[in-house]
Amino acid sequence: MLEQATKTSLTDSAADKIRQEILGKRWTIGERIPNEPTLAVLLGVSRGTVREAVKMLVSQEFLETRQGSGTYVRANFDPSGSLLRMRRSNLRDQVETRCALEVEAARLAAIRHTPQDIQTLLKLLELRGHSHKPQSRQDFVERDLAFHTEMVRISRNRALTETYLFFSTSVQEIIRATLSRELPEPNLDAHHEIVRAIETGDPERAAATVRQFMAPILSELNQALGM
Template sequence: MRPLQKTNLADSAADRIRTALADGLWRIGEKLPNEQGLSDQLQVSRGTIREAVRVLVAQGLLETRQGSGTYVVTDRVVPQPLDLARRTSLRDRLEARLALEVEGARLAAQRARPAAIRQLHALLDQRGHSAAEPDRAAFIARDLAFHRAVIAAGENAAMLELYDFFTRSITDTIEATTGGLLPEPDLAAHRAIVEAIATGDPDAADRTVRAFMRPVLAALTESRPGSD
């Protein structure tokens, strides 16, 4: 397998592994090389390989066995609804993200432990104020880590699995709001979500997340043909 270009690395890695499976590089039941081996072949980080493998496991192509490794389950993948979601419009994906994050924040307001609240504040401190920095990809990763932690604070494993599977689509929306295409919610808007969750009031958390997303959705509405 040839090295990857440094764009959408996890997706590209997943696509390359998927193609290798279809080409018979690894047969059904065969164990894949470990993270370091795949990392060396594709010349990407082990974290990128880990994310790519997670996508392929979710698609049913691979199976991770605790303490043993990752094995091929099948060499064919049937497009899943969440795969097809990535082909939809940015507005559709932002609305889907809003639905997921609203319910995630509501659950977090009801269930978040003090340690989870402290972690959210710490992640915001790490995130920083703006994407105007040399490594925008690193900023996006920190931003995504915060939003995922909000979902995790709700202590609903299915919601977190859904969020992880939907990560690429959510990352697309974050890239749009940090690349100057759409309004970027500032640090205060992010902090307001944590403060609303900390009150323990799910309705307050609901309102805050909707307020967070409203300018972005409004900008998309204004840019649609015939929206005047």
């Protein structure tokens, strides 16, 4: 029997359980999954919930429906669906994910950077300036994001960079939150420290500097959430 779906967000939970079974090869690509009544019993939810969960998985291209035949496994991996769910996660999840991406990017950047890369980062910081200086909030967010994106690019890991670029909408929301004083803002000196750490060529120092950079934001979020 499948693990029963929880009562919170039943459709999402049911869809996740079905997806897990597909990823676990219970049903392989091209195989027909159980019908609606059977899935309802296996998941411990209503047929209506199963119907909505299947629709969700069809839209994510995990499943496909064949008229008069049933529902079949179309694929066992859907990166776009996973990334979209990541974007919809809460702010703390986004900050933790941003931290993980940037820590690894800084570590790789320390190993793979060129002197020109360091000059580019410094120029981007000069353009960024201080958040309290006269400039529009949107301009500042875009300039701050340009610095962080360039640091990730210097990792020369295409998969990491593409993931970060897809995640950039959430990153912008995090930066806006720091500007509105909902979260502590890492200052310009803290950004320069990241560049200095990368320039040393010490990957562990670079990674630790980014962790320290993000620590006040993560701490503030944990306090706000009572953790």
